[in-house]
Amino acid sequence: KDLRLEDNRGLSEFLSKVSGSCKFSLIYIKNENTFNYFGEKRILFLNNTLSELEAGLTSYNLHLQLIRGKSTDVFNSLINKYGQISLYYNKQIEPYCIKRDRLVKEIVESKNGMICDFNDSTIFEPGEIKNDSGEQYKVYTPFKKNALNRLEKNHYVNVKTDLNLIDSGNEVIVEINTDSEIKTGKYELIEKSYFSGGRKEGLSLLKDFYTTGISEYKIKRDIPSVNGTSRLSAHLHFGTVSIREALRTAVTALEKSKKESDAAGIQTWINELLWREFYYHITYFNPQLISESFRKEYDGLKWSYNEIHFDKWSKGITGYPIVDAGMRQLNSEGWLHNRVRMIVAMFLTKDLFIDWRLGEKYFAEKLIDLDFASNNGGWQWCASTGVDAQPYFRIFNPYLQSKKFDPDGSYIKKYIPELKDLPPEYVHEPDLMNESEQRKFNVIIDKDYPRRMVDHSKVRDNVISEFKKISYN
Ligand SMILES: Cc1cc2nc3c(=O)[nH]c(=O)nc-3n(C[C@H](O)[C@H](O)[C@H](O)COP(=O)(O)OP(=O)(O)OC[C@H]3O[C@@H](n4cnc5c(N)ncnc54)[C@H](O)[C@@H]3O)c2cc1C
Numbered sequence: 001k002d003l004r005l006e007d008n009r010g011l012s013e014f015l016s017k018v019s020g021s022c023k024f025s026l027i028y029i030k031n032e033n034t035f036n037y038f039g040e041k042r043i044l045f046l047n048n049t050l051s052e053l054e055a056g057l058t059s060y061n062l063h064l065q066l067i068r069g070k071s072t073d074v075f076n077s078l079i080n081k082y083g084q085i086s087l088y089y090n091k092q093i094e095p096y097c098i099k100r101d102r103l104v105k106e107i108v109e110s111k112n113g114m115i116c117d118f119n120d121s122t123i124f125e126p127g128e129i130k131n132d133s134g135e136q137y138k139v140y141t142p143f144k145k146n147a148l149n150r151l152e153k154n155h156y157v158n159v160k161t162d163l164n165l166i167d168s169g170n171e172v173i174v175e176i177n178t179d180s181e182i183k184t185g186k187y188e189l190i191e192k193s194y195f196s197g198g199r200k201e202g203l204s205l206l207k208d209f210y211t212t213g214i215s216e217y218k219i220k221r222d223i224p225s226v227n228g229t230s231r232l233s234a235h236l237h238f239g240t241v242s243i244r245e246a247l248r249t250a251v252t253a254l255e256k257s258k259k260e261s262d263a264a265g266i267q268t269w270i271n272e273l274l275w276r277e278f279y280y281h282i283t284y285f286n287p288q289l290i291s292e293s294f295r296k297e298y299d300g301l302k303w304s305y306n307e308i309h310f311d312k313w314s315k316g317i318t319g320y321p322i323v324d325a326g327m328r329q330l331n332s333e334g335w336l337h338n339r340v341r342m343i344v345a346m347f348l349t350k351d352l353f354i355d356w357r358l359g360e361k362y363f364a365e366k367l368i369d370l371d372f373a374s375n376n377g378g379w380q381w382c383a384s385t386g387v388d389a390q391p392y393f394r395i396f397n398p399y400l401q402s403k404k405f406d407p408d409g410s411y412i413k414k415y416i417p418e419l420k421d422l423p424p425e426y427v428h429e430p431d432l433m434n435e436s437e438q439r440k441f442n443v444i445i446d447k448d449y450p451r452r453m454v455d456h457s458k459v460r461d462n463v464i465s466e467f468k469k470i471s472y473n
Contacts, residue, residue, distance in 0.1 A: 002239035014088035041334035048197035090120035095287035126284035202235030215262035224337035225411035233369035279377035293385035319452035322402035325415035345382035356383035392467035
């Protein structure tokens with residue numbers, strides 16, 4: 001994370017502290033054992049980003065040193081070879097990262113080394129936004145209000161980094177052997193990826209969004225067939241674009257906006273950045289979310305584990321075009337529009353009543369922008385098991401969602417070309433066509449496209465009664 005040379009707190013602090021004769025190394029620890037969970041496109045995004053970072057450092061006559069191994073093994077070896085060290089890094093909030101960093105801290109401090117860690121992935125330090133009783137918020141809206149009230153310039157100031165401050169002659173090229181058994185993989189892109197990674201791409205997306213998208217965000221953000229959102233999620237996750245940069249851009253746009261409608265668009269986007277913030281804060285204080293529902297009582301739900309149903313959902317052959325288009329986009333591009341993420345997640349957890357953890361894992365394997373806090377938060381919101389989640393009785397009707405957010409079916413047709421000739425009245429529900437209409441529009445149901453795998457109106461009642469059993473117990 002925070003894979004950039006500019007506007008980077010940890011790097012900035014390091015540069016300001018490293019004195020004339022101080023020896024240093026700039027390292028990235030690569031543990032491909034943790035890649036089991038990652039999709040190929042995400043790994044390539046990371047690899048491209050690291051290559052760009054390396055090239056950036058080369059221009060200062062410095063090196064990005066990739067060390068393969070488990071972090072604890074790497075630091076044990078480093079300290080054995082080079083003695084006491086000071087370690088500068090930006091913190092991560094994911095439960096497994098917190099555990100890893102704690103172990104590294106113990107190793108470094110046990111040899112009288114120094115840990116200098118900084119918060120850089122969120123606008124506010126986790127825990128900074130509390131309610132009047134000093135507790136963490138469990139509802140987004142008051143969290144957002146409080147966050148907006150406290151927002152000051154220093155939350156989005158550019159944290160300057162001047163790499164000319166260090167003498168490349170003091171750089172140490174690390175030579176260590178770790179005990180870790182780390183697999184190495186060769187990753188090739190089979191299909192086109194939505195993003196390729198690196199800061200240049202991130203900055204260009206941010207610039208495009210600033211010039212053409214942010215003021216219309218409020219009206220366009222829910223329409224998956226248009227580029228109405230920033231598409232910065234992967235860059236914000238890997239830190240190729242800093243969260244401060246994103247917020248700074250929005251604040252600049254807000255200051256320059258002349259129309260109320262533009263300001264509303266920009267403010268709505270800032271609110272989305274605060275959803276990210278909210279989930280980060282929740283995750284930081286609730287590491288159990290890695291396996292448990294936020295609302296523990298819902299871990300008593302008797303989810304269905306129907307493998308055939310899961311398989312149809314994951315392949316995008318449910319017979320619900322908006323769901324299928326979404327899953328096909330996810331599978332082929334590694335990214336998905338927020339509205340469609342909600343629709344497919346709601347369909348899996350409600351219409352198919354399959355455990356949100358399976359959907360969360362599937363997304364994790366496919367998304368380039370996989371982010372534990374937002375993914376877990378999004379899944380638990382849709383499953384109604386999460387913090388400030390959608391109430392269990394408010395179940396999205398996939399057809400109504402489809403008609404509302406993709407009225408002419410252009411999103412559906414892009415990802416399900418076999419439906420390209422269907423008029424708007426059938427594109428959302430192709431299995432309503434009679435035989436002559438099927439011939440006329442070149443789609444034979446069950447041959448070219450499946451009929452609906454479950455009947456939304458019937459499953460809805462079952463789901464509600466399952467939730468009620470828990471709620472009334
Ligand atoms: C089931 C589900 C799973 C999700 N998984 C992820 C994930 O793994 N990684 C991820 O970054 N986002 C996830 N989201 C949130 C959201 O869908 C994406 O952040 C958004 O679609 C990314 O597109 P964008 O960058 O164009 O967003 P924009 O609309 O331009 O928003 C700007 C930024 O705000 C943040 N943001 C926007 N919406 C949300 C939200 N609902 N929750 C948290 N942060 C938000 C993101 O960082 C995003 O890049 C998930 C949502 C759902 C419903």
